[in-house]
Amino acid sequence: MSDVPARSRDTAAVIRAAALGLIAAKGYAAVSMREIADGAGIRQGGIYNHFAAKQDILRALMVDHMEALIAAWEACPERSCPPAETLDAFVRFHISYHFTRPEAVLVAYMELRSLEPENFAAVEALRDRYERILRDILARGAAEGVFALRDPAVETRALIAMLTGVTTWVREGGRLSIADITDLYVDLVRRAVGLHPAHDRTRETADV
Amino acid sequence: MSDVPARSRDTAAVIRAAALGLIAAKGYAAVSMREIADGAGIRQGGIYNHFAAKQDILRALMVDHMEALIAAWEACPERSCPPAETLDAFVRFHISYHFTRPEAVLVAYMELRSLEPENFAAVEALRDRYERILRDILARGAAEGVFALRDPAVETRALIAMLTGVTTWVREGGRLSIADITDLYVDLVRRAVGLHPAHDRTRETADV
DNA sequence: GTCTATAGGCAGATAGAC
DNA sequence: GTCTATCTGCCTATAGAC
Numbered sequence: 339m340s341d342v343p344a345r346s347r348d349t350a351a352v353i354r355a356a357a358l359g360l361i362a363a364k365g366y367a368a369v370s371m372r373e374i375a376d377g378a379g380i381r382q383g384g385i386y387n388h389f390a391a392k393q394d395i396l397r398a399l400m401v402d403h404m405e406a407l408i409a410a411w412e413a414c415p416e417r418s419c420p421p422a423e424t425l426d427a428f429v430r431f432h433i434s435y436h437f438t439r440p441e442a443v444l445v446a447y448m449e450l451r452s453l454e455p456e457n458f459a460a461v462e463a464l465r466d467r468y469e470r471i472l473r474d475i476l477a478r479g480a481a482e483g484v485f486a487l488r489d490p491a492v493e494t495r496a497l498i499a500m501l502t503g504v505t506t507w508v509r510e511g512g513r514l515s516i517a518d519i520t521d522l523y524v525d526l527v528r529r530a531v532g533l534h535p536a537h538d539r540t541r542e543t544a545d546v
Numbered sequence: 547m548s549d550v551p552a553r554s555r556d557t558a559a560v561i562r563a564a565a566l567g568l569i570a571a572k573g574y575a576a577v578s579m580r581e582i583a584d585g586a587g588i589r590q591g592g593i594y595n596h597f598a599a600k601q602d603i604l605r606a607l608m609v610d611h612m613e614a615l616i617a618a619w620e621a622c623p624e625r626s627c628p629p630a631e632t633l634d635a636f637v638r639f640h641i642s643y644h645f646t647r648p649e650a651v652l653v654a655y656m657e658l659r660s661l662e663p664e665n666f667a668a669v670e671a672l673r674d675r676y677e678r679i680l681r682d683i684l685a686r687g688a689a690e691g692v693f694a695l696r697d698p699a700v701e702t703r704a705l706i707a708m709l710t711g712v713t714t715w716v717r718e719g720g721r722l723s724i725a726d727i728t729d730l731y732v733d734l735v736r737r738a739v740g741l742h743p744a745h746d747r748t749r750e751t752a753d754v
Numbered sequence: 755g756t757c758t759a760t761a762g763g764c765a766g767a768t769a770g771a772c
Numbered sequence: 773g774t775c776t777a778t779c780t781g782c783c784t785a786t787a788g789a790c
Binding site for chain 2 (some may be wrong): 503
């Protein structure tokens with residue numbers, strides 16, 4: 339990016355991109371403004387023409403990621419389907435979105451403790467909003483008798499942890515395609531809420 | 547701890563305890579040797595009588611935690627039961643162990659990127675060993691036809707992510723007891739591998 | 755809006771007294 | 773084994789030229 343003419347580039351965006359990669363790799367506290375500037379092809383002092391402080395870069399990365407994530411789901415047509423289809427769609431949406439932005443995802447859930455209190459509150463509120471999306475799907479399915487759940491609040495968090503964890507170990511070009519892994523997670527979630535798997539002929543096998 | 551007579555305390559252990567709490571709360575890079583020393587009730591320079599470098603504290607915390615975790619499972623009698631019982635026992639073991647050491651767990655999975663390459667390799671090897679415990683249980687159950695699985699390697703990671711995530715949101719004194727939450731996770735895992743739930747108290751109400 | 759230069763402070767690590 | 777004192781270097785943020 340450093341060979342792009344200065345007039346044709348959005349320096350703030352370049353700074354953010356450099357910061358995102360560095361923070362995802364090393365952690366916010368371990369990344370210096372000099373490294374970010376180097377990554378963005380400018381000098382260290384120049385960052386302050388676009389961000390008043392290092393903390394503002396982190397807040398921008400996290401808030402914008404969470405808002406984009408929520409907006410992307412709200413643009414999904416399947417969100418108004420019956421509970422089982424909506425749940426499948428949410429699983430596919432979550433995994434797909436997280437694979438396309440692995441660095442933003444990593445930062446959003448690893449750097450909460452690097453946020454100053456005010457910024458933390460803002461990001462936490464957005465995380466709650468996202469979590470509520472899944473909780474509402476589960477609660478609706480339970481209310482309609484489609485899902486067999488014991489506590490949608492607990493199960494929401496268990497499933498989100500499982501789904502988000504996929505980005506920590508899957509690498510493109512591995513043994514399984516992302517589509518295969520996604521199908522696998524869809525079935526894991528379906529079974530966890532008491533539905534039949536969608537991609538597997540078996541109902542439950544023998545009990546012990 | 548700072549009012550304990552110097553002769554009767556293991557200063558290295560006090561330093562480790564202080565470092566564990568601080569690193570869990572703020573992250574390795576954001577914690578200074580001065581803060582650790584303050585927490586341990588000594589002066590900053592005194593740490594170097596017990597650890598040659600800051601990095602050595604982190605390595606000790608992470609390696610010892612992983613080794614203790616693996617050793618604790620290997621001391622569990624249920625590890626040689628049939629697959630379904632062994633899986634239940636593993637879920638209970640994992641959650642219970644993680645609840646008793648939430649700070650060590652947090653550090654062990656948040657600070658991998660703060661380890662220098664040699665130390666990273668050592669900790670990664672221990673993580674693989676632990677992951678293999680669950681993978682072997684799943685593979686054994688699949689081979690015996692007790693579990694309905696599509697890919698034990700993927701399902702291992704999905705389940706470990708789900709189980710480990712419990713420590714990030716559960717607080718003692720919350721709406722549900724830890725025993726209740728553990729039962730709930732046991733059933734989620736049982737259903738995810740195609741077993742019938744063991745605690746048949748399924749509610750179908752929307753309890754959000 | 756980017757640069758150079760620098761202020762002011764804190765980091766990890768070491769030396770040597772006791 | 774703990775202390776005080778200090779070294780060296782990097783940190784965030786700012787000032788002012790262009």
